[in-house]
Structures are given as structure tokens and as C-alpha cells.
Amino acid sequence: METMISERVLLKGNEAFGEAAIRGGCRYYVGYPITPQNELTEYMARELSKRGGAFVQAESEVAAINMAYGVAAAGGNVFISSSSPGIALMQEGLSFICSAELPVVVLNVTRGGPGIGSIQPGQADYNQATRGGGNGDYHIPVFAPASIQESIDILYEAFAMADHWRNPVMILADGVIGQMMEPVSLPEPKEPMAEKDIPLRKPWAISGTGFKDHRSVVKSLRLQPQDLEVHVHHLFEKYDQAEKELVRYDAHDLEDAEIVFVSFGTTARIVSEVVEMFADEGIKAGSIRPISLWPFPEEAFQKISPKTKVVISAELNMGQMMKDVKAAVSGRFPVRLVNRVGGIIPTSLEIFEKSRAILGEYK
Amino acid sequence: MRPIEEKRIVAVVGHFGSGKTEFCVNFALERAKHHKNTALVDLDIANPYFRSRERRDLLEGAGIKVYGSFYKREIAAELPALTADARSAFEDDETLVTVDVGGDASGAMIVVQFYRYFTAGEYDLLCVVNKNRPETATVEKAIRYIDEIELKAGLKTTGLINNTHLLRETTIGDVEKGYHFCQEISAKLDIPIHFSCCPVPLAEDLRRRGEETGIDYRIMPVALYMRETWLDRKP
Numbered sequence: 015m016e017t018m019i020s021e022r023v024l025l026k027g028n029e030a031f032g033e034a035a036i037r038g039g040c041r042y043y044v045g046y047p048i049t050p051q052n053e054l055t056e057y058m059a060r061e062l063s064k065r066g067g068a069f070v071q072a073e074s075e076v077a078a079i080n081m082a083y084g085v086a087a088a089g090g091n092v093f094i095s096s097s098s099p100g101i102a103l104m105q106e107g108l109s110f111i112c113s114a115e116l117p118v119v120v121l122n123v124t125r126g127g128p129g130i131g132s133i134q135p136g137q138a139d140y141n142q143a144t145r146g147g148g149n150g151d152y153h154i155p156v157f158a159p160a161s162i163q164e165s166i167d168i169l170y171e172a173f174a175m176a177d178h179w180r181n182p183v184m185i186l187a188d189g190v191i192g193q194m195m196e197p198v199s200l201p202e203p204k205e206p207m208a209e210k211d212i213p214l215r216k217p218w219a220i221s222g223t224g225f226k227d228h229r230s231v232v233k234s235l236r237l238q239p240q241d242l243e244v245h246v247h248h249l250f251e252k253y254d255q256a257e258k259e260l261v262r263y264d265a266h267d268l269e270d271a272e273i274v275f276v277s278f279g280t281t282a283r284i285v286s287e288v289v290e291m292f293a294d295e296g297i298k299a300g301s302i303r304p305i306s307l308w309p310f311p312e313e314a315f316q317k318i319s320p321k322t323k324v325v326i327s328a329e330l331n332m333g334q335m336m337k338d339v340k341a342a343v344s345g346r347f348p349v350r351l352v353n354r355v356g357g358i359i360p361t362s363l364e365i366f367e368k369s370r371a372i373l374g375e376y377k
Numbered sequence: 378m379r380p381i382e383e384k385r386i387v388a389v390v391g392h393f394g395s396g397k398t399e400f401c402v403n404f405a406l407e408r409a410k411h412h413k414n415t416a417l418v419d420l421d422i423a424n425p426y427f428r429s430r431e432r433r434d435l436l437e438g439a440g441i442k443v444y445g446s447f448y449k450r451e452i453a454a455e456l457p458a459l460t461a462d463a464r465s466a467f468e469d470d471e472t473l474v475t476v477d478v479g480g481d482a483s484g485a486m487i488v489v490q491f492y493r494y495f496t497a498g499e500y501d502l503l504c505v506v507n508k509n510r511p512e513t514a515t516v517e518k519a520i521r522y523i524d525e526i527e528l529k530a531g532l533k534t535t536g537l538i539n540n541t542h543l544l545r546e547t548t549i550g551d552v553e554k555g556y557h558f559c560q561e562i563s564a565k566l567d568i569p570i571h572f573s574c575c576p577v578p579l580a581e582d583l584r585r586r587g588e589e590t591g592i593d594y595r596i597m598p599v600a601l602y603m604r605e606t607w608l609d610r611k612p
Contacts, residue, residue, distance in 0.1 A: 024509045024543055026394045049425045053393070133425045160612030193426040194608055195394050197509070197543040264612070283610040303612060362607060 022199060027162045027192040030200075031121055031185075032057035034166040035093045037203040039173040040119065041067035042092040044081040046074055048100045049133045050189040051123035055095065066206070075100040079107030086116035087232040089212035089219030091173045095121035097189070098139050099130055102147060108182055109148025112249070113234035115218070117176030119169070120154075120184045123192035126357035134357025135189030137279060138331035143186050144308040144338075151246050153253045155260050156184045156307040158278040162196035164305075170201050179256060180218070186307060188330065190280040190359065256309065263311035264303040268318050271300030273373050274347075276339050277328040278304050280359065285328050287362035288369065297373070307335070315342035323376040325349045326369045330359065348376065381536070381569055381595065384501045386467065386474045388488060389538070390526050391505035392513050393480025396540040397421075398429045400505055400574060401477040402436065402602045408473050409439045415473045416466035419445030420487050422457045423479040427603050435602060442466060459487070467494040482525035489531055501535045503571055508541040508558045509551065516561045523566065536571040537563055539594075544601070545609045547576050549583055556594060572597040 025033070031054050035043070043058040055071070062069045072078035078094055085092040096104065101122045111118055124139045126132035143156045155175070159165040165187055176183045207215060213224045220230050236242040264282075266289070268274060273292065277285040282303040292299035300322070302314045318325070325347045327336035333351040340349045352368045354360045387404070389397045398421065405417040417436055419429045429436075433443045444463040466474045478485055494500070504523050506513060513519040523534050541555020552575050559570045573594040575583045580598040587594045 022509070022543055022546065023511050023514075024394065024507060025511070029394075135426075164612065189426065190608075193424075195544065196608075197546045282612050283607045286610045286612065287607050359605075361605075 022197045024195055025162060025198050026053055026195050027165065027187065028053035028123070029057050030162045030166050030196075030198055031095070031169060031187070031192070032061060033200060034169040035119065035173070036061060036065055036067070037201055038170040039091050039204045039206045040093040041065070041206050042085045042090045043067070044070045044072050044078045044085070044092065044094050046072050046078050046096065046100065048097045050125060050135070050192050051095050051097050051121070054121070054123070054192070058093075075103035076107070079104035079111075082118050083107055083111050083114070083116065086111065086118050087114065087220050089207075089216040089221050091117070091177070091207060093119045093121070093173075095123065097123045097125050098127050098136065101139065102142065105142070105147035106149070108154065109146065109150055109152060110234045111182055112148075112152035112154065113150065113245070114232050115180040115249075116182075116232065117173070117180055118182045119172045119176050120182055121169070122184060122186050124186060124188045126355070132357040133189070135280065135359060136330050136355065136357055137188055137281065138334065138355065139186065140307065140329070140331060140334035143184055144310070152249060153256070153308055154182045154184050155179070155256055155309070156186055157262065157305055158186045158307050159191065159305070160279050160282045160303060162191060162194065163198045165191060166198060166200065177216070179252065181252070181256075186279070188279045260306050261309050261311045261313065262305035263314045264305065265301070265314045265317060267298065267300040268302070269300075270319055270321055271298045272321065272323050273297065273369060274300040274302065274318055274322050274325045275328055275369070276302045276304070276325060276335070278307060278335065281328050281330055284360065284362050284365060288365045291362060291366040292370075304335075310338045310342065312342040315339070318343065318347065322347055324373055326352050326372065328352045328365055330354060381571055383571065384499055385470070385472075386476065386494060386500040388476035388478055388495075388500065388502050389505060390478045390485050390502060390530065390534070391480065392507075392510055392522050393424070393484070394510055395480070395505040395507045395513065396542065396574065396599075397480065397505045398427065398477055399599055399601060399603050400538055400540055400597065401475050402429050402432055403597060403599045405436060405441050405475040406439050407597070408475065409441050412473050413440070414469065414471045415440065416442040416444060416475070418463050418466055418474060418476045419443065420459065420463075421477055421479040421484060422446050422459070422487060423481075423484045429477045429603070432602050442472075464491070467491060478530075481522070482529040485526045485530040492531060495532055501571070502530070502532050503536045503538050504534050505538045505540045506555065506559055506562065508555045509543055516558070516565065519558075519562055520565060523562075534566070534568060536569050538597075539570055539573040540599075542574065542576070544604070545576070547579065549579055549586055552579070552583055552594070553586070556592065571595060574599045576601070
């Protein structure tokens with residue numbers, strides 16, 4: 015693809031994820047097919063070798079995450095993607111990679127669950143993503159784009175971010191964003207890290223001793239309790255810093271709002287219509303859209319006006335984010351859920367009517 | 378008006394994301410305005426979302442029979458199979474059939490099983506072209522796609538549909554640019570441009586533009602039936 019930044023092109027989400035990753039410096043992709051993200055795997059299979067990279071179709075998601083572990087340990091900028099049940103299979107690997115402090119960019123194009131669920135869109139991987147499905151104390155920064163353009167922008171910087179924090183970075187994009195089309199602009203390709211520069215720029219990588227006076231060791235096994243405790247505290251110093259630096263959100267019209275919506279990803283696009291429907295009825299509605307789900311943007315909730323009567327958490331799950339919303343408002347406002355599950359996307363009218371009825375309870 | 382008239386069976390192919398489904402839904406609704414018996418056969422077994430069968434109620438409300446890879450009202454399964462009744466539309470000589478074929482050569486392969494209904498001169502295989510899709514942005518790339526589709530479908534493309542758009546950002550300039558692009562493909566492959574698609578709000582402007590420049594675009598005003606309005610909200 016020879017597109018320059020200024021030109022608008024029409025892309026499907028899954029294609030855009032691949033192109034943005036390559037332009038952001040990704041040169042290695044490991045994956046295993048699963049709907050609704052297959053066009054991405056196909057895109058990487060077709061494009062990555064043309065751009066000096068390598069594509070591997072693994073024999074399973076468990077194999078894929080462990081191959082990514084290996085590529086990252088050797089200093090490569092590696093990208094893996096899957097959808098909900100496939101990401102579930104990768105959780106052990108993600109825990110190991112967090113402990114080993116390796117950069118991997120992970121994309122989850124979420125579908126309905128639990129179990130094999132459905133191939134229709136869902137947001138029920140919120141807990142899996144933000145709490146971690148693997149064992150032990152660790153965190154993964156999670157970003158939830160609400161458009162293809164925003165997905166491109168986040169993926170473009172995700173590889174540098176993962177390198178900086180020496181930690182996986184996850185993008186949680188629901189099936190709608192993977193499958194929809196959108197006119198977008200693509201950023202200029204970044205120069206990927208040359209193999210010869212890895213020993214210098216990633217001194218921790220297993221790249222041979224070279225000019226170094228030591229061998230790098232990558233591991234997650236620490237049998238001495240004292241060693242492991244020191245290591246976990248070291249990780250949490252890093253996470254504390256990440257919580258300060260990686261918070262991202264959009265907030266609109268929180269002053270004077272009678273009702274405030276909290277939503278992420280596709281749901282936030284629907285909510286933006288709902289806010290206007292309230293305005294048409296002369297009711298002021300505000301909105302908070304967490305972009306970083308971990309760290310959760312608690313500071314946004316400090317801006318909610320005391321006049322607000324109720325906060326609505328609009329989600330495509332049974333209220334997984336609502337628990338974070340409740341913690342963030344600390345009892346200052348009632349928090350209620352408006353949701354659909356099973357792969358069903360509510361209409362703006364449905365969210366409007368349900369939340370108007372809820373607002374009526376607090377008038 | 379050039380002497381272009383679509384045949385009874387119109388199958389629509391193209392690169393995935395080129396806008397086949399939106400065209401088919403609009404075209405089938407247009408046909409249903411003038412004919413009693415019309416059908417839409419949804420052969421897209423590749424795409425998990427945004428399939429024309431999702432607008433079954435709208436289509437059936439307009440008197441169009443809808444066939445495809447679904448059983449009763451089940452539309453969300455990912456079944457690479459078709460129900461046998463899809464053939465009935467092809468069998469009935471009185472029915473105008475619009476066929477929404479899946480994207481790319483792999484999607485087009487499914488047409489093969491209906492080969493006996495595609496007699497030379499009695500069908501149209503129209504390829505949708507959107508110049509704003511990077512994979513079909515040059516004449517060479519677009520023709521390569523058409524070649525691959527023809528090879529897998531075992532059928533010759535009989536015409537082009539200029540569907541150069543950027544969804545709700547589409548301008549008259551996009552349609553014009555796409556038309557001239559399709560003219561180049563048309564000249565190389567010696568097949569006509571059947572339609573230029575255009576968002577409904579721009580159709581009148583495009584018609585006037587055509588009169589000024591002496592171009593008969595054969596405008597197909599396209600309403601975005603498949604696209605929820607919130608998909609175009611800036612988050």
C-alpha cells in the first residue's frame with residue numbers, strides 16, 4: 015500500500031489494524047484465525063513479507079502467544095491478534111511475558127461470550143483485559159478505540175509504547191470496529207528497528223553477547239521468595255508510573271449535565287447520538303469515554319457536576335466496567351447500567367428510552 | 378442513454394469492501410419498483426457482518442424474495458453453505474435475480490455451483506470498483522482483481538459499476554474520479570460501465586454535472602441501508 019498520510023482512503027477495520035501496525039514499526043506477526051478478525055491475519059500474511067517482516071500462522075493461540083514471547087525476547091517488534099476465546103487461551107503467555115518484561119502488542123477484536131459464544135460483537139472481555147486472565151500480580155495497559163482512525167493512531171504508537179514500558183500493550187476493539195468500513199488517513203511509516211541495533215537499543219534482549227559483557231537472561235521463574243517479592247514490587251513501581259502517564263479519555267458537557275453517560279468503543283458512538291436526543295428534549299446530558307481502560311480514567315469523574323442526578327454505564331456486557339465507574343464516582347452519584355449482550359447492539363433510541371426512564375426515577 | 382440494459386440475472390462481484398452489498402440492496406429495490414417478481418440471492422458466505430440478509434425485512438417488504446445462507450431467521454451463523462431454495466430464483470424465468478456475491482476471488486468461487494444458469498448473453502456479471510480502496514486504486518490492480526474473480530467464478534465479467542466513494546464523506550469529485558478510472562478499465566477490457574453509484578443527497582448535482590460535461594453516468598442513487606447512522610459518528 016503506497017498511500018501517503020494526506021490521502022483519504024476507505025479501509026475495513028481489520029485491514030487498517032494491519033497497515034497501522036506495519037507503519038508503527040511491527041515486523042513480526044503471529045496469529046491463528048478466528049472471526050471477526052480474520053482479514054487482519056490475511057492482511058499480515060500478504061503484506062508483512064513485502065515490507066521486510068515475517069508472518070507465522072501458529073498451530074493454536076497457545077502456540078502463537080509463546081512464539082510472540084520468543085520474538086519479543088529476541089528484540090523483535092511483534093504483534094498478535096485474536097478474538098475473545100482466542101485471547102482467553104493466550105492468558106498464561108501474557109502473564110509470563112509481563113513477568114519477563116517483554117514488549118508485545120496484542121489486539122482483541124471482541125465477540126460475544128462466555129465460551130465459544132457468538133461471532134457477533136461484544137464488550138464482555140473488559141474484565142479479562144483490565145484484570146488480566148493470567149496468574150499473578152501484573153497489569154497490561156488496555157486501550158479501547160471507538161473508530162478505525164483512533165485504532166490506527168493507537169496501534170501506530172503501541173509498538174514504541176510497549177518497548178518503552180517493556181510490557182504488553184492491548185488494544186480492545188470490538189467486532190464492529192474490525193468489520194466496519196471508514197474513510198481514514200494513514201500516518202507515515204516509521205523506520206523499523208534494524209536487527210543490528212537491537213543489542214544497543216534493547217540491551218535486555220537475547221541477542222547474543224556481541225559487544226556486551228554479559229548475557230541477557232529472560233525468565234519468569236523466580237524460586238527464591240525474596241527475589242520474587244523484589245521483582246513484583248519492581249513491576250508495580252512501573253505500573254504506578256504507567257497509571258500516571260497512560261490515562262486517556264474524552265469527556266464532554268459534564269458541566270450542568272443532569273445525566274452522564276460512560277461508554278467505550280462502539281457503544282460510545284451510539285451514546286453520542288443519545289446525548290443529542292436528550293438535548294432535543296431540553297435535558298443536558300454529558301459523556302465520558304474511557305480510551306484507556308487500564309489505567310481507568312478516574313480523574314474524568316472528578317469533573318462531573320454536583321447537579322448530575324445519575325451516571326449511566328452503557329456497555330455490551332453485564333456491567334463489567336460499571337464496577338470501575340462506581341469506584342471512580344465514590345458514591346457521589348447513583349450509577350446504573352444500560353446494556354445488551356449476546357452480540358446485540360442497541361439502537362440509540364433504545365438507550366435513550368431506557369436511560370430517560372432511569373433518569374425519571376431520580377427527578 | 379447508451380443501449381445498456383441489465384439481463385435477468387445480475388451477479389455482483391468485487392473486492393471486499395467495494396460496496397457490493399449496498400449496491401445490491403439498492404439495485405434490487407430499484408428493480409422491484411418496476412417488476413412484480415424479483416429476488417435477491419445473498420451468496421456472501423465470507424463476511425460475518427453487514428450482509429444483505431440483515432435487511433431481509435426491508436427487502437421482503439418491497440416484494441423481493443430473499444435467499445441465502447440462512448435457516449429460518451438465523452442470520453448470525455458463519456456457515457459456508459447455502460439453502461437449496463436459492464436455486465428457485467434462478468429457475469423461474471419470470472423472476473429478475475440480483476446476486477450479491479461474496480468479496481474477492483474466494484467469495485466469487487461460490488457462483489460456480491450455479492453455472493448452468495449463467496448462459497452467455499443471458500446474465501450480467503458486474504464488478505463493483507471503488508478507486509478509494511487501496512487494493513483497487515490503480516487500473517492494473519483493479520484488472521488483476523477482475524482477472525482473479527473471473528478465474529475462480531469461471532465466468533466473464535460483462536460490466537463495471539463505478540462505486541467510488543468515501544461513505545458520508547463522498548463528493549461529486551469522487552464519483553467523477555471513479556468514472557474516469559472505470560473508463561480506463563472499460564477500454565482495456567472492452568466492457569461497459571453500467572452504473573455510477575452516488576449518495577442520494579448528491580444525485581441531483583451529479584445529474585447536472587453529467588449534463589454539463591456530456592457524460593451519461595447512469596446514476597444509481599445509493600442510500601446506505603446497511604449502515605447504522607452511529608457508524609459515522611465522530612466518537
